[in-house]
Amino acid sequence: METSYECGQRGRAKRRFYRRFPHAVRMVAAVCALAAAVALCGYRIYVVNEEAIRFPTEYYQLGETASLDGCFIDTVEELTDGYAVTVDSVQVLSYNEYIRMYGIDTSGVVEGLDGKSVICLGITISNSAPESKPQGGINALGVGLMLPGSATLFMIDSHLWSQAEENVREGQAGISVLPQSTYSTHIPFTAALLTEHVNDEYAPYLQNVPSGTYELRLSEVPIKKVIQIPISA
Structure with a gap:
């Protein structure tokens, strides 16, 4: 003590x-x-x-139909009730190949844009909603192709798509189909995160497509609807 x-x-x-x-x-x-x-x-x-609210995810494969059932990317006002999406085919193309295969004016090729830079998805979109319902649509600005485990992100290229579809405008925000109708098209996706030739006006068409199983994100809420697409570039 x-x-x-x-x-x-x-x-x-x-x-x-x-x-x-x-x-x-x-x-x-x-x-x-x-x-x-x-x-x-x-x-x-x-x-x-x-x-945190955890939304369930539904996975679909090439050739399978993903019904959106009101699921959306950004806002419920997208009105996707009745909409369904099927990826029928996938191609890895160059800018010039896309123009030659699907372009309205096939003479619009650009010298040097021959690298495999475009993921072209043959897609069928249907709208089974009654004719009395609003037309609604899919958020084209939010739909993207992601390669899990990497920073690879491909988005809809509305500039190139407009060369193949008269009704598509550059910078188009939505994809809308009349009720009780179906629409098939070939949508080009190009790199959104540029890693090469970043100052070139044709930079997206100078990025090669990496191989892997991509995920086409069609909706985020209340169910994530994802179509898995294997790509061998």
Whole structure:
């Protein structure tokens, strides 16, 4: 057991320490407060992740029909009730090959654009909604081809698509089909994340298509509708 003399000595030593190092106490308190804040932040992130809404995913294969059933990418106002999508075929083409095969004016080829840069999907879109219902449509700006496990992303190329379809306009935001009708087309997808020739006006057509099993994202909410598409470039 400490004597009163030893206790007094220890108390005086503490006071001398605090006088010599006045910031020590504040530093220790700050470190403790920071540690507590980090722990609290980590706990909050854990809780948010645990409580986050997780939407189920439905996978489809080439040739299978994905019914959207009101599922959408960005907003329920897309009105996809009755819409269904089937990917009938897939081709890896160059810009010039797409123009020669599907272009309205097949003379619109561009010298040098012969690399395999375009993923061309033969797609059938149907709308089984009653004729009394609004036409609705699919968010063309949100539909993309992703290669899981990589940064590879291909988006609809409305510029190139407009060379093959009179009703398509460059920058078109939606794909709409009349109720009780079906529409088949060949939609070109090109690289959205450029890694080569980034300052070239034809940069998307100078990026080679990587091989792999891509995912065509048709909707995000309340069910993710994904068509898996194997591509061998």
